[in-house]
């Protein structure tokens with residue numbers, strides 16, 4: 001697949017410093033003010049000031065400039081205006097339904113060290129003896145270590161054209177869908193790197209960050225919630241679409257942020273049949289009931305009003 005990963009996101013937030021404090025606690029590494037790196041993916045989050053919270057830019061990495069050229073042709077065939085940089089390394093275009101500027105950039109693949117399988121004991125099966133090495137030592141601060149940015153979920157006011165923009169224009173593939181209301185799409189071997197959902201206003205639903213395993217999700221949650229329990233949104237649970245374990249939090253701007261582990265991977269497109277899901281399976285396999293605000297964030301009306309506020 002010539003596209004190979006989500007390279008980075010730029011989030012617009014009203015209060016950059018408040019958001020920065022959250023992402024520090026989320027345990028991303030701040031490399032310069034408002035710029036954050038993951039352990040394996042380098043700088044993947046940039047915060048900029050914006051009157052209302054929004055996803056300003058999404059950058060997708062492709063293998064080489066030929067792939068970037070192909071994306072530019074595909075977008076042009078859809079009558080989408082594209083911007084090219086001087087040396088052909090990037091192409092950028094705005095999807096009107098989501099208001100997101102999408103860049104495709106030729107960039108190296110993210111190399112991840114192979115992490116040893118986490119051993120678990122089970123009935124009739126002892127895969128580890130003695131005390132679990134993942135228990136936290138006295139005085140040790142538990143936390144998660146986000147390895148890379150996995151996916152973003154965004155709302156579109158014009159779902160079908162947004163779907164075509166990402167499918168036929170950028171080159172994502174469909175993995176699964178929720179009736180005709182949401183599309184889960186991939187640009188890598190991850191089950192999804194992007195999900196588009198119908199919404200009354202363009203907005204960022206969540207970003208999602210890969211961690212090692214369920215213990216690390218728990219450690220990360222504990223660390224975030226010790227400082228402010230109101231950061232909790234939904235978790236701990238496991239999705240059905242993508243199968244990932246999840247726990248969701250809220251940053252001070254109102255964006256949801258997910259730690260995830262163990263997502264489905266699609267190595268052979270021929271062996272994956274996209275499914276159409278409805279009801280609870282669209283949301284999760286198990287976990288606590290999702291709060292209504294997860295489905296429809298509390299600030300949507302505010303965001304809609306913000307769209308009509310003079311920018312500044």
Ligand SMILES: [Fe+2]
Pocket residue numbers: 151153206207208258
């Ligand atoms: Fe997610």
